[in-house]
Structures are given as structure tokens and as C-alpha cells.
Amino acid sequence: MKLDLSTKNKNGQSVCSIRVTSENGALCIINPLFLHEHGDKWLTQQSQTQVEMKRRSVPWSYDLNTDISRQTEDFVNNCHEIIEEQQENTGRMGQSKESDRNTQGPTEETPEPNKETLEVGSTKDPPEEQGSKEVPNISKMRKQRISRGHMRLGSKRLQEHKQLEEESKNETKTLRQNQDEKRTSLFQHRVSWIESVQPSENNLEKSSSETSLISSDSFLLPPLPELDSVSISSMEEDVDCHALNSKRKHSHGLGDIVRHSILAVSTVLTGLMSPEKYLANRIQQLAEDPTTYFGSTVQTFICNTHKGGLHNQSSTEMLQNIRQLLTNLRNHLLEKNEIWEIMEHQEIEESKTASIIETSLYKCILKPVRNAIHTQLLDIHTKDGSLPKLLMNQEKLLTGDLIEQKPRAGLPGPSTMEKIKEKLLLMHMSYSPKKMTTHLLKVCKLLYESMESSSDKKEAFGADDFLPVLIHVLMGCDLTSVQLDVEYMMELADPSQLQGEGGYYLTTMFGALYHISSFNTISRQLSLEAQNSIRQWQRRRTIHHRHPMQKEIQRANKEVPETRTLTVFRSESAEDFSNV
């Protein structure tokens, strides 16, 4: 779709041209003087290329997800350059503001016509309105955006680009002065934002020396780096710790004033973003800032984990330590003034905050170490014999050596089984215990559906029917990953998530696995040790002491008499379990 609107004044002169293109979703109001000077041929040309550019220009994620490894390197270099340049600009901001305004505008020479369009727009937004503090930040943000374009340019291209810009400035200076007055009346109509994407001659590019167009383009902006969940922060996750740290120094090296100003501006710009997402992104940012307690704790943990910091711990100990870290950091963030300020600004419900923080923490902490945890769990449970035993029983049950009573409710057919396996795989691939629980619930829902469809029973199915079906279905699945995932969820989910439906079905899943793994060939009953171990499950998962001291156990014994069995059986069951 293309919409061109031209407004003409009484002299028949074009005053304003509005152009909407569906290709990039941008609304562009072009200075008639520019059209007067250069015609609109370039616009037509540009729109032809836009079909190809479409995917690149709209979602940032497209750019960022392709060739990430190559781009990341370029990006780091460019960022470095741009920020240095930015710092210089900040120093001589006072003068450059003035001169920029005077030197930008329509030019006679159009080496990069689209770039010029942007400059035209920018000159019409008086930077004074933004306050002097915001100018460097805005230009910094713009530069960060521009840097994406520059990623493909390389430094040589960057130099050429600057040179051209200087030339055009000088040449347009005179013309600009003559037409200044006329232009002033059009200030409020100008919105100029066309995404810079391609390094080709015909494409738009923003000049890195422009001062500001923030007030006019703020509503059409693509997400700023700090607002964009699929941006630098996501890219950085794949980079090793060193690269992370060096980059972060650049992006946060501008001092508090700049950072706070960025925050202030970003707050203004979040009209299009949900408050929850904003808070989540802010936490993500903090996690990447090694100068804060939060950021350094997160980074240290991730680095240590990748260096093998999870070794030499029992599975429960390892997972509970991580859970403890999550809890501590959540409490730390909840006490942080900045979070409260964001909440007040964004009108986030108090009750939601903890949950948003929890989810963000999963992303900051669990996402990078998910695989390491999994490997470690696999190692631990292979060595202690629990996994081989589970798999052995699975095989026996499948081949009919052990006969588990067939459930009275219908079992799912092959297509449902496929769906169930798919969901279990999704569960296995997730890092967030919350999301994993959602997948788990979907599996259970599929089971209910197949039970209902294969039965005439009018009443809904209760646990009498559900558990046997679940056990049967699990026997046809990859029990190794299910077992590890269940443990992961049980230990790492926020205890409050373990209430309710998620908690119920997680318990049931755990019970089903335990039933399979502890199925005693001879007596066809759960062994005494297994029974006691299950009894202690809830207690065990809520223990957050790193090393439960004998004292604490004794104290617990006084409070609740039956826990005396805990101390005895915990050690026994672990031994017995590994011996079988």
C-alpha cells in the first residue's frame, strides 16, 4: 500500500508531502523544499527496493538473528568507535548544536538522497526543547541504531559517509539560511523517520552527527536497544563472558547522568511497550551491567558455571543453591529503588512485580546455564544409578516382564502420543520452570482429552484414572529428559508456583516417575526406602539450607516428631537407591 498526500498552498507550491508505505510501516512527512530541490524520483526508486528490504526494515530481530556471530564482532568494533565519537560530541555539544542546525537541510548535491531526507527532518525539531542533557543521549541512541546499519559498512564506509556529510553541510549552508523562515512554520508537521537498513546508495541513512529528531519520531521509533528484547542483549547471550564485559563497559561507560537520562527518555518512549516488558528489559539490562551488585553477581555466576562450578555438588544441593541465588537476587531487586520508580512510572501492580522479576531472572540466570545444569544432572543421576534403574524398569515394563495393570480409561492413540512427545520435547528445551510447567500442563490436558474421547464415561476423570494413564504414557517417552526436567522444575520453580494446578501435576508426574523407577520386580510394591523418600519430598524441596546442619535437623525433630525418620532414612535411602 502506498499513500501519497500532497498539500499545496495558494501559490500551487507543495507545502507538505505525506507518504505512507506499508512496506516498512513508516509514516514520512517530507519537506517540500527538499522535493522542490530534488524531485521525488528517489522516493519512487526507494519504494521499489523496499519489498526486498521489508523483512530487514521492520523487525529488528531479523537483522540480529542472521549472521549473529559475524555481526557481533563488527558491532562491538563499531560501537566502540561510535561511542568514542559520541563522547567527543558531548564535549563540544554547545557549538555543534548550533552549527548542525545551520548546516543541515536540503542540499543540491544528492549523493545519498534518503539520508538527506532524514537530515531535513531532524533540523526541524528544535533541539532546545529536549534540554541540553538529553541531546547526547538521544544522539547516542540514534547512533546505536545507526550502528546497526554501519555493521555492514565497515570503517571505510563510515569514513566516506562522514566525508560526504561534511561536504553536503557546507554546500547547503547558504540555501538553508535563505529558507529558514519559511521552514519554521512547518515545524509541527514534520515527522521524519525512515529506517536505515541498506548501505546502498539509494537507501536512507541517518547521519551520525545529527542532533535530534527525538520529539518527532518518538512514536514511530523502532525499539531502542534498551527497550528491545530481541536486541543487543539477546545477541550478547551467545557471546562469551569476556566479550560481554568489554561490550558492557562501552554501553554503560557514559556516566550516571547519561544513563539516567537515557532511562528518562526511554520511559517517555515506552508508550508502545507494555509496562511489564519494560521492567523485564530493564532488569535484563541491569544483569548485563557488571558495575552493579546485581549484574556482577549474575555474570560471576554464569562464568563460574561455565567453568565447571556446578561440579562436586549433589543434584539437590546444586539446584537449591541456584534457587537460593534466584531468591536472593529477587529480594535484592525488590528492594532496589530503581525498580520501584519504574513500577510507579509504569503503573505495574505490586503483586505482579515479583512475578515479572522472577521471570526476568530465569532469563538472566537460567537461560545461559540451562545446558550446563542439564549435563550435570545427567552426570549425577547416571553415576548414582537412579537413571539407569529408571530406564531399566521402563524397558522391563514395556517388554512385559513387569506387568503394570492396564488403566481402565482409554490410552492415547499414536497421533496424540506424537503430540505428547512434542510437548515433552518443548518442555525439555525450555529454561524457565514456569514455561516448563505450562508445557507439562499441556501434556496433561492432551491426556485428559484422549481419555474423554475414548470413553463413554460422562463424568470427568479423577486421579483414579489419570495417574495410571500418565504412567502408561510416560513409559513410551524419553524418561531421561522427563526425569531431569521434573527435578529441575521442582527445585528451581518459585515455591509459590508449586501450589495450584502446576504443583499438582508436577507432583503427579514426579509420583509417576517414582512409581516406575521404584517398581519392585519381586514384591511389585514400592520399596520401603522409596516410600520414605517420597514422603520426604516436599520437605526436601523446600530446604534452602546449603548444608542442612545436624542442629537444624534436631530442631526440626523437636518441632515435628515424625521428622525423626527423615534423618535416618535420608541417608539410608540414598545408599540403597544407588545400590540397586
Add this chain to the structure above:
Amino acid sequence: MASRGSSRANGLAQTKICQFKLVLLGDMAVGKSSLVLRFVKGQFDEYQETTIGAAFLAQSVCLDDTTVKFEIWDTAGQERYHSLAPMYYRGAQAAIVVFDITKPETFERAKAWVKELQRQASPNIVIALAGNKFDLSEKRMVEFEEAQAYAEDTGLLFMETSAKTALNVNELFLAIAKKMPKSDAQNPTHAARHRGVNVQGSDQQPQSRCCGN
């Protein structure tokens, strides 16, 4: 947790919300889930939380100035899963032990459950004994007096119920709700979060309807 919001929105201005975990125990096919489904279906939808299946249900009831939300955990009654039960009743504040009045062995099994709960579950757990299938009372094998005497001796709530005719179903749950501790200390999270707004002028109706009978 959709209904937590909705019950708050439709609830009474001054009510507290208390949430309790209730576990269902009893032999297979005594009507555990039927009993709960009958209870849940007899309530207002707005107090009901949609769940994926009947093994876990959530239902709120109004009681004077308190909204009591039950999270109902069903257990598989088969003997071979007996050893998994502790996972379910751990942390439960209430339990309904169900037996079938036409099958004496289910009453014996119920007694065993009660014993186990009193020994292993939370010390303050509220236990109710339900003699289900009252609609089949002509085939009765467990006398009312016998069960009641047992319940009195062991300090249980006792009612004969029928999931089929809905006899005593609401009464049973309300009796449990009344016995639950309502102090804020028991339920710090839920009681504290109640905002006390959005009265919607419906104070009387839901209260009398859902707490009636």
C-alpha cells in the same frame, strides 16, 4: 489463577481470602472425584477456577466475611499407588476421606487413611469422613451409627453424602470451611493481597447463594 482475580473482583468489600489445600483420599471408585465435581458444579462459575481436568479443582466458597478457596487435590485410590499419597497430603490443611457405604472394605481403608493422616500429615489438619453413595442406602453395608461413633472417637467431621443426589455435598465442604483457621497469619499472602474494592452492589446475593443450603 484466574478465579483469584475474579473472586476478588466480585467478592465482598470486607472479605478476607483464605486459600487451603484439601486432599481427597479413599479407595478406588468410592466416588471421590464425583463428590468434588458435584460440589464444584453446584457453585457459581465465577468462584470456580478452570482447570485442565478433574484431578485438580479449585473452588471458592463464601463464609461470612471470608472467601475460602479450596485447592482440591485428588489422589489415585488404587492400593499400588498408596505410597505416593504422602506427596499429596503433605502441607494439606484439610482432607476428605471417602468411603462407599455399600462396601465395608472401603470403610476399613478409610480408617487406615485417617490413621495415617493423623500420624503423618500436618498436626492441625481438618479431616472429614464422607460415607458416600447414600442413594444406594438400601444396599448399605456400613451403618451410619458405626461410622459416626468412629468419627466422634477420632475427632472427625462426618456426613453421609450422595454425589448423585447432591445430598450433604455442599454441607460437607462448608462444614470444613468453617473449621479452617481464618487468621491472617495462616494465610499471609492471600489475606494481605485483598484490595477491598469493586463491590458491584452484589454483596448479598453471592453470599446467600453460595453459603446457603
